Amino acid sequence: MGLLFQTPRARVQRVVRRLRGGPSPLAGRTVMITGASSGIGEATAHAVARVGGHVLLVARRADELARVRDAIEADGGRASAYTCDLTDLEAVDALVERVLAEHGAVDHLVNNAGRSIRRSLHLSHDRFHDFERSMAINYFAPVRLTMGLLPAMRAQRFGHVVNIVTWGVQIKAPKFAAYIASKTALDSWSRVASREAYGDNVTFTNMRFALVRTPMVAPTEAYARMPAATPEQAGARVLRALEDRPVTVNGWPGRIGEWANLLAPRLSDALFWRSDRAFPDSAAARGDRPT
Numbered sequence: 001m002g003l004l005f006q007t008p009r010a011r012v013q014r015v016v017r018r019l020r021g022g023p024s025p026l027a028g029r030t031v032m033i034t035g036a037s038s039g040i041g042e043a044t045a046h047a048v049a050r051v052g053g054h055v056l057l058v059a060r061r062a063d064e065l066a067r068v069r070d071a072i073e074a075d076g077g078r079a080s081a082y083t084c085d086l087t088d089l090e091a092v093d094a095l096v097e098r099v100l101a102e103h104g105a106v107d108h109l110v111n112n113a114g115r116s117i118r119r120s121l122h123l124s125h126d127r128f129h130d131f132e133r134s135m136a137i138n139y140f141a142p143v144r145l146t147m148g149l150l151p152a153m154r155a156q157r158f159g160h161v162v163n164i165v166t167w168g169v170q171i172k173a174p175k176f177a178a179y180i181a182s183k184t185a186l187d188s189w190s191r192v193a194s195r196e197a198y199g200d201n202v203t204f205t206n207m208r209f210a211l212v213r214t215p216m217v218a219p220t221e222a223y224a225r226m227p228a229a230t231p232e233q234a235g236a237r238v239l240r241a242l243e244d245r246p247v248t249v250n251g252w253p254g255r256i257g258e259w260a261n262l263l264a265p266r267l268s269d270a271l272f273w274r275s276d277r278a279f280p281d282s283a284a285a286r287g288d289r290p291t
């Protein structure tokens with residue numbers, strides 16, 4: 001019964017903790033964050049370390065990971081860096097083996113590493129690899145990693161997985177077929193996993209972020225004029241989700257898009273088709289610049 005009300009209870013505990021100035025539930029916990037060398041992952045790593053979590057940083061660029069680890073340690077936090085190309089599934093298995101041997105069970109996992117592709121379908125007919133590489137990093141990599149870490153979470157009867165997905169799973173924006181489909185796969189996978197792991201007190205959160213000003217969105221000229229959160233604001237939201245363990249984190253624009261798709265799908269198609277013409281493919285997507 002306690003688990004049934006876990007999320008509201010966690011929220012009440014957070015308010016009480018804030019009022020009393022008590023420690024974060026992440027203090028002393030092991031928190032693995034993928035894509036921690038940049039953007040949202042880097043900001044999340046700092047936020048988690050500041051409340052006493054031991055962060056395990058994962059990404060490909062060893063120099064950037066070392067920079068983040070050193071900055072966290074200089075700030076008085078605990079961090080360990082692991083270089084891994086998450087699209088190499090054997091490397092993911094080796095990472096799991098090493099981390100479990102060094103730290104025992106990982107308490108929280110943030111599946112944040114990812115890549116976005118914004119390209120119209122009419123520019124994608126000879127680019128099937130766009131669909132394959134989106135699935136490789138946004139779906140197969142986090143599923144392989146989560147599957148590797150899940151047995152130890154279930155055995156210790158505690159675990160929490162946060163997936164950084166996108167509001168695109170709700171609004172289904174044009175030009176993002178490869179990206180949104182791969183994130184939707186992860187979003188759905190986790191909802192099913194939630195139901196299987198529930199009895200072992202292992203929970204999943206899907207965070208459907210809107211625009212965040214990070215290196216990932218830099219190539220898209222259309223975003224330059226749009227409102228966006230900072231990586232630090234996004235990292236603070238991930239921290240809150242790690243502490244509260246909600247099922248999903250949505251914003252209002254995403255919710256409205258989801259309802260529009262449910263209630264008036266063909267009208268949504270027409271409105272998106274019309275408004276999308278104001279936002280052409282970027283130079284990179286057209287092939288004028290390398291991607």
Ligand SMILES: NC(=O)c1ccc[n+]([C@@H]2O[C@H](COP(=O)([O-])OP(=O)(O)OC[C@H]3O[C@@H](n4cnc5c(N)ncnc54)[C@H](OP(=O)(O)O)[C@@H]3O)[C@@H](O)[C@H]2O)c1
Pocket residue numbers: 034035036037038039040041058059060061062064084085086087111112113114115116137164165166167208209210211212213214215216217
């Ligand atoms: N920015 C937004 O507007 C936005 C909105 C919604 C959702 N998101 C999601 O937020 C997540 C973080 O993105 P971001 O905006 O913070 O972008 P970012 O600054 O470009 O960070 C992407 C991170 O993923 C890592 N990564 C990429 N491929 C990898 C691989 N094969 N193996 C291991 N690590 C890999 C990168 O590290 P290395 O290059 O060092 O490997 C980097 O740390 C992504 O999943 C993205 O889809 C972003």
